[in-house]
Amino acid sequence: MGRGYFITGTDTGVGKTIVAGGLAALYKDKGLDAGVMKPVATGCKRINNALVSEDAVFLKRAAEVDDEYALINPVSLEQPLAPTVAARLSNTKIDLEKIRMNYDSLCEKHDYLIIEGVGGLLVPIEAYYFVVDLASEMELPIIVVCRSNLGTINHTLLTVSYAREHGLDVKGIIMNDIKENGDDVVKKTSADEIQRLTGLPLLGIIPFDKRLDVTQFNKEALLNIFRDKIDKDIII
Numbered sequence: 001m002g003r004g005y006f007i008t009g010t011d012t013g014v015g016k017t018i019v020a021g022g023l024a025a026l027y028k029d030k031g032l033d034a035g036v037m038k039p040v041a042t043g044c045k046r047i048n049n050a051l052v053s054e055d056a057v058f059l060k061r062a063a064e065v066d067d068e069y070a071l072i073n074p075v076s077l078e079q080p081l082a083p084t085v086a087a088r089l090s091n092t093k094i095d096l097e098k099i100r101m102n103y104d105s106l107c108e109k110h111d112y113l114i115i116e117g118v119g120g121l122l123v124p125i126e127a128y129y130f131v132v133d134l135a136s137e138m139e140l141p142i143i144v145v146c147r148s149n150l151g152t153i154n155h156t157l158l159t160v161s162y163a164r165e166h167g168l169d170v171k172g173i174i175m176n177d178i179k180e181n182g183d184d185v186v187k188k189t190s191a192d193e194i195q196r197l198t199g200l201p202l203l204g205i206i207p208f209d210k211r212l213d214v215t216q217f218n219k220e221a222l223l224n225i226f227r228d229k230i231d232k233d234i235i236i
């Protein structure tokens with residue numbers, strides 16, 4: 001495998017799936033072979049007695065890969081809670097070995113991998129094993145997805161600082177407008193401050209667009225927006 005990215009966020013619901021899917025679609029568009037993975041998913045839906053993650057389905061469609069669902073998403077939990085809690089409530093144990101095995105298989109199969117984390121870096125996966133530990137094990141540079149409204153400077157600096165403390169290679173920041181009619185002054189000044197204080201590149205600002213919906217995959221919109229808004233020269 002060449003490389004790829006581990007996509008994390010400053011919080012849950014900031015747009016990691018949209019960004020991971022958008023990047024996977026960009027790789028495909030450039031004729032590059034990128035696999036995707038959602039190692040741990042919570043809030044999965046029960047379909048024909050199997051637990052299915054909307055995120056994993058979205059990523060698979062965006063990347064246009066034929067990998068089996070179970071390879072992409074080895075750990076699927078029903079409750080929309082932190083993984084440790086969701087596992088406890090469903091009386092299951094999160095199988096870290098299975099995650100590692102699937103990751104190795106995907107690395108062998110693909111030239112690049114785009115991995116979506118779960119929540120933010122300090123979300124617990126197993127007793128004292130956090131998302132940051134998973135990202136470290138995978139040895140991929142991380143991209144931090146942050147929101148664009150007030151408060152984002154604090155959340156983003158905390159995430160970048162924690163990632164660096166743990167030796168992660170932070171490639172850059174992607175700001176995502178998850179809310180309609182955001183304040184442009186807040187967005188622009190926050191983006192500038194985040195770059196000034198982290199020294200990291202802003203890899204793109206994704207605008208709010210109703211077609212960027214994890215539950216309704218729209219390949220054309222996803223690709224057009226990411227082609228237009230992402231700094232492809234730095235990322236790919």
Ligand SMILES: Nc1ncnc2c1ncn2[C@@H]1O[C@H](COP(=O)(O)OP(=O)(O)OP(=O)(O)O)[C@@H](O)[C@H]1O
Binds near residue numbers: 015018055118119
């Ligand atoms: N730029 C955008 N414009 C409009 N809607 C968006 C945008 N980005 C994300 N959304 C919507 O906001 C919600 C959260 O986005 P997303 O699922 O990508 O976040 P996440 O960080 O992956 O969340 P989770 O922690 O649950 O995995 C989704 O319903 C998604 O469709």
Ligand SMILES: [Mg+2]
Binds near residue numbers: 017018116
């Ligand atoms: Mg997601």
